[in-house]
Amino acid sequence: MMTPKVEMIGSNKTIRNDPMLILDLVILVMERLSFVDFHRARCVSSVWYSASKSCRMRQANPWLILFPADVLHLPLESIDDSCKLFDPIDHKTYTVRDLGSDILRTSCLASYNSWFLMLDRKTRFYLLNMLTRERIHLPFLDSMESTDGSKLKFKRNFDSSFTVTTFRYNNVPLLSTCFGIDAAVLWVDERNKDYLVVWAFDRTLAYHKKGDDSWRVFRSSTNQSCVDMVFKESKLYVLVEDGSITTFDFSCGDSPMEFASFTTSPECCDFEHLAVTLSGQVLAISSEERHSYDMYKMDPKSSKWSIIKSLGDEALLLDQRITVPAKDGVLKNCLYCSYSDQFRRDDDYNLREDDNGICVVNIQTNNEVQLFNHLTASSPLPFKDARWFIPTFGGK
Template identity: 30%
Template structure:
């Protein structure tokens, strides 16, 4: 079996010059080198050039396994559970003054201390700046911020977005075409969306009214050019962003007339519902519950024939949920250990704001079928936050 050192000696024996065209390196040798790299470098090689990308596609596939990122001052530890490795590094674009809002694969939606939003690739350090939200100082040294959004008026929100409270947010990006979409909720009453090519942020706060009161939003998800919104009246709205202008789906929204009604559970305190979209396109509603000081998760799915929501104990043979991610992610073919398996929910304390006095750590993995939790050890060092994310290999 070739080792990294043997591969390096083989590469050195080629006696390539400094002006050698590395895109013409022997594919078999290049494949061996790529497969011997760490997970992070393995991912980065596909961005070198088109030739390397095509060789990368023929490499042995890495195990599909969510990673855990731990913020510690200006250092970030990446825990790869699939390979049982820890990567410690510093990243330009992430710091103590940035706040995580949402993620899609390696791409993180961030807001910094200047209240500027951007998308950041955790593995390649690519950064995409988003339109600013016009910031204006006010008395007391605090800030308000807003932006002239279509169609006609300016809304202001406060800098509470940067702090301990999580606002619902989704980000999606197509790495091949560089198309992307971002949506986020502020204080349940503001919804902002931005699609690559838009002139400004879209503000949806004034678009819907029920009974004279603005409709609120509890959570959101995005898949196949459609934004799914879980509203404060327990309905699911769907906005189609595939065209030049977003359009609400009404006739094709099979959830429209079937609001979710959480069941009464004795002794349980229910946190804010979350949603996730399955590979099939069906909506899952996830309830986080405190049942007699024990954390649990219930997953519900609507029967498309009867229109009734039912609790499920399985979400498919090859799907997992990263809470607050918005969509299910592919599970490894075989159990990795440490709770990483099909039918799992990866959660962190920041998603639900559940009381920490009865929890063993700030994150863990919940097994839907067995109703058990695998708590992951909390680092001894002081940490700001930790998150789960699913790298795209």
């Protein structure tokens, strides 16, 4: 009796003759990979890359980045020009190496997903993608003019401040003043590399977007210094000294248009930060002491601010001024913070090894539910800054 020939569905012959089966199997494998392994797998072959486009990817959870400090007493061979990345869900640490020794004296001003707005010691701005190491250089500040048409010259001081010299006619210097960068925002479309950068100094807002050949400036009608700002869907929300919030629309042509302003009520505390939720709700945040936060939202009908104790099924990344869905390990109704913004203005400040200020705080109780002191305690070299960000590759 002849034994029937049985061909296993997993045999090489079957797989070779069924390309759709190959694709389906690769998709099943890739959907179970971590964020980093998934993007590594995309580079295996054209089949794996095609499969990656059909994957139902889990949400990218917040990561931490730690920037190296400039330690003057160390010998040249001991200088570390790398950044540390930490995934708190998978408890894995990654190192981005060979960023150049200038990274030690470069300040991070803002971030959007995996892109970071950097300012080097020669007063040059650039965008840096920490996962691909791609750089986008922005125009020199020599091309900037004030709102009255005067030429401006910027020189960076030893800290993160500038000495700004105003020139009148015939390039005659009129006034030199020291200013710090009050706040900055960054937005990047990762598919086509469109971007917008806005930063504030004194009572002036400077901006640059893809396609422009220079920086442009504008001021709000309040003519006050900026405290904080956040950008969402072509709208820039600017918090100024008296606590009011002015909104600018960047979708109305070459120049932003001011179209709304909101004042604060006396019963509210002094606001220090702005944030925006997934639904577009603008939040104002105050803090009386370290890691103790009060959040407010505005009633659109009465224009009054009221305190809130819950973000629902969302979590707030204070460094990026946005909320994210609280799933796949992201803690619900929590605030992800690094440390006090005041230290970012001082290049000589280093994160403490035993208490680096990086934590996750429950918004309702103001209790620290996660601490990350081990990231600095276990490092042989100091770090000067830490930020939460959302890792992305090419819009994925």
